[in-house]
Amino acid sequence: MENNISAFSQLPMLIFIAWRNLWRNPVRSILTISALASGLIMVILYASLLEGMTRQMVRFATEISTSHIQVHRQAFIDDQDLYATLPWSYMKKIEQNFPTIEIAPRLYAAGLASSKNTSTGVLIKAVNPKREMAVTKMLEHVRHGKLDLGIADTTENGFARYNLVIGAQLAKNMNVKPGDELVLVTQAADGSIGNALYRVAAVLKPLEPNFDRMGVLMSIEAYQQLMYLDNGFHELAIKVNDMTQMDNIQTAIMEMLNKLSTSQPLDELGGKPVVRNWRQLNPAVADLLEMSKAFVFIIGFIIISLASLGMLNTMLMAVHERTHEFGILLAIGMKRRWLLLMVLFESFFLSLVSALVGSVIGLIINNYFEEHGIDFSQSMPDGYDWAGMVFEPVMKGYLVPIDLVYACLLMIVVTMLASLIPSWQTIRLKPAEVMR
Amino acid sequence: MKQIKASKINELHDKPGRKFYSKFFLFIPLFFISFSGFAIEVNELIQHIDKLWRGETSQATMTMTVKTRRYERSMTLEAWSRGKDYSLIVIRKPIKDKGIATLKVKENIWNYLPKINRVTKVPSSMMSGSWMGSHFSNDDLVKESTFEDDYRSSITFEGKRDGVNIYEITSMPKLNAAVVWGKVVMQIDQKTLSPRIALYYDEEGVLIRTMTFDQPQKIGKLTVPMRLSLQPEDKPEESTVIIYKGIELDIPLSSSFFSLQNLQKRR
Numbered sequence: 255m256e257n258n259i260s261a262f263s264q265l266p267m268l269i270f271i272a273w274r275n276l277w278r279n280p281v282r283s284i285l286t287i288s289a290l291a292s293g294l295i296m297v298i299l300y301a302s303l304l305e306g307m308t309r310q311m312v313r314f315a316t317e318i319s320t321s322h323i324q325v326h327r328q329a330f331i332d333d334q335d336l337y338a339t340l341p342w343s344y345m346k347k348i349e350q351n352f353p354t355i356e357i358a359p360r361l362y363a364a365g366l367a368s369s370k371n372t373s374t375g376v377l378i379k380a381v382n383p384k385r386e387m388a389v390t391k392m393l394e395h396v397r398h399g400k401l402d403l404g405i406a407d408t409t410e411n412g413f414a415r416y417n418l419v420i421g422a423q424l425a426k427n428m429n430v431k432p433g434d435e436l437v438l439v440t441q442a443a444d445g446s447i448g449n450a451l452y453r454v455a456a457v458l459k460p461l462e463p464n465f466d467r468m469g470v471l472m473s474i475e476a477y478q479q480l481m482y483l484d485n486g487f488h489e490l491a492i493k494v495n496d497m498t499q500m501d502n503i504q505t506a507i508m509e510m511l512n513k514l515s516t517s518q519p520l521d522e523l524g525g526k527p528v529v530r531n532w533r534q535l536n537p538a539v540a541d542l543l544e545m546s547k548a549f550v551f552i553i554g555f556i557i558i559s560l561a562s563l564g565m566l567n568t569m570l571m572a573v574h575e576r577t578h579e580f581g582i583l584l585a586i587g588m589k590r591r592w593l594l595l596m597v598l599f600e601s602f603f604l605s606l607v608s609a610l611v612g613s614v615i616g617l618i619i620n621n622y623f624e625e626h627g628i629d630f631s632q633s634m635p636d637g638y639d640w641a642g643m644v645f646e647p648v649m650k651g652y653l654v655p656i657d658l659v660y661a662c663l664l665m666i667v668v669t670m671l672a673s674l675i676p677s678w679q680t681i682r683l684k685p686a687e688v689m690r
Numbered sequence: 691m692k693q694i695k696a697s698k699i700n701e702l703h704d705k706p707g708r709k710f711y712s713k714f715f716l717f718i719p720l721f722f723i724s725f726s727g728f729a730i731e732v733n734e735l736i737q738h739i740d741k742l743w744r745g746e747t748s749q750a751t752m753t754m755t756v757k758t759r760r761y762e763r764s765m766t767l768e769a770w771s772r773g774k775d776y777s778l779i780v781i782r783k784p785i786k787d788k789g790i791a792t793l794k795v796k797e798n799i800w801n802y803l804p805k806i807n808r809v810t811k812v813p814s815s816m817m818s819g820s821w822m823g824s825h826f827s828n829d830d831l832v833k834e835s836t837f838e839d840d841y842r843s844s845i846t847f848e849g850k851r852d853g854v855n856i857y858e859i860t861s862m863p864k865l866n867a868a869v870v871w872g873k874v875v876m877q878i879d880q881k882t883l884s885p886r887i888a889l890y891y892d893e894e895g896v897l898i899r900t901m902t903f904d905q906p907q908k909i910g911k912l913t914v915p916m917r918l919s920l921q922p923e924d925k926p927e928e929s930t931v932i933i934y935k936g937i938e939l940d941i942p943l944s945s946s947f948f949s950l951q952n953l954q955k956r957r
Contacts (some may be wrong), residue, residue: 445823449803
């Protein structure tokens with residue numbers, strides 16, 4: 255008991271000696287500190303870039319076109335059945351019952367687009383521009399031209415010519431630019447040939463590979479005139495105000511739709527209404543987000559462990575060259591556990607200084623990444639696609655403060671574990687042998 | 691026996707050249723039987739079927755009724771053809787689709803759409819797509835031209851079926867031919883030489899669709915079924931039925947009639 259008390263009273267003294275010991279060989283200590291600090295900087299930047307990427311991913315997964323929740327009919331999910339629509343009255347009901355959410359109806363169809371020189375198969379997507387703007391940023395991603403889905407003019411035989419917005423790759427493949435004319439031919443809902451002239455108003459930036467390659471965007475009015483399909487919509491995109499309420503709203507909408515389909519039955523062929531959130535719509539992204547946290551930890555652990563080997567080497571050296579000194583200390587009555595504690599303190603100071611230096615430099619570099627990012631736009635002007643989504647060519651970091659704390663803690667814990675080996679050696683010293 | 695039937699086909703078609711041959715054949719009937727076997731007769735039969743609705747040249751009006759589980763629509767069509775390579779089809783009714791026309795020249799298809807006053811060529815990617823919302827595909831129009839080149843046909847059955855004497859012709863695709871069907875089986879009435887039913891199988895030998903021919907009518911010397919019903923096997927409630935209202939065969943039509951200009955003018 256008495257020994258323990260005296261050990262604690264000796265603590266400031268031990269800490270002081272440990273600190274001084276560290277600077278007996280300043281070059282070696284600084285080299286060790288820089289190795290550990292670089293490891294920490296790498297972990298910080300890795301965490302920051304990965305977080306930035308996942309944030310961009312979630313943003314793209316929800317803001318650009320998917321939104322938070324979507325409602326479809328089962329047959330539309332299965333094979334894009336043109337007739338699997340939900341009636342407009344359903345949309346009104348959802349709007350009335352959920353005043354806090356924003357909703358945007360969408361319609362789809364396959365068709366053939368022809369410009370002056372080429373024709374190609376396209377995916378027609380119809381939206382209500384005003385509602386769409388409130389739910390997603392799809393319509394803001396204009397690369398060329400001016401966004402407009404209204405009527406451009408009338409043809410010589412008196413039909414309205416609507417404006418269209420098309421995908422980036424499609425515009426490139428068809429060699430079409432804003433102001434050009436596009437012909438759409440498709441099979442309308444009544445079996446007849448739907449056909450009309452359109453004017454390309456704008457070309458969108460890359461959103462998702464499918465849309466870029468074959469997407470044609472028009473207003474719902476234009477769609478209804480082309481497709482003779484006006485009894486409903488294929489997809490309802492929903493944006494919730496508070497993301498934490500998403501799951502509750504999803505179940506509430508599902509319940510409401512179930513009630514509605516008993517009071518206003520749907521046709522048999524289209525299947526049941528299905529409500530899915532963005533995680534269910536983009537399972538690849540959702541899984542990746544779950545995994546990225548584990549990634550940071552594993553990669554960080556590897557980097558820090560490697561850097562700790564440097565520290566281990568330093569401490570082994572430091573202990574080894576002082577065995578004679580330790581022998582004397584033990585001989586004149588210093589407790590072995592004090593020696594152990596002193597060596598541990600030396601390691602602790604090494605890692606603490608490294609943590610400070612690493613955090614400061616890491617924060618400075620991270621600051622640059624957050625502002626400027628890593629720019630790939632020279633080699634990939636359209637960004638890159640991954641898991642069915644297009645990313646901006648600029649990779650920006652985003653550091654969550656708690657991640658910095660975790661990284662430092664991780665480093666200190668790993669280095670302390672590594673320092674147990676040299677400390678253990680001091681305990682096993684035999685004063686008589688080492689002093690000889 | 692076989693020899694007589696072959697000459698019967700020739701007589702029906704009233705071709706001076708063939709007549710000469712058939713007379714020529716009468717002089718050496720034994721020779722012919724020993725050498726020719728079925729081969730010629732199969733070709734003659736197939737050519738006969740081809741000519742039924744088309745002759746060398748033809749003009750026909752017909753109604754096409756498409757029934758699907760989602761919609762039912764009826765159209766009145768006018769069609770011209772010359773050989774197997776040229777055809778022009780124009781929709782006359784309903785008013786909404788009036789003037790929509792399809793031109794086929796060999797393996798190309800163009801559609802004319804009066805509403806937008808544009809001619810669009812059907813790209814190869816859309817060939818398997820439905821033609822005018824029916825159960826026929828654009829490929830059905832095109833592959834007709836190359837059927838004889840792509841398939842090897844033989845008579846696989848001769849005798850009574852459902853109380854009628856028939857020939858059964860089975861057509862199998864030739865090696866390396868780009869075809870849609872793995873097997874086509876057609877039954878032909880021995881007496882009138884008009885087809886009764888055609889069965890289309892895929893490569894695995896699964897029946898995909900059935901075409902039935904009925905309401906036969908005498909046109910000149912030929913017996914022509916005036917109603918063609920196409921029934922996809924996977925959708926028993928759906929069908930496309932073509933009823934010929936009138937056919938004129940071997941009218942003067944040059945191949946220049948089947949031009950892109952005429953595609954727009956004929957509406």
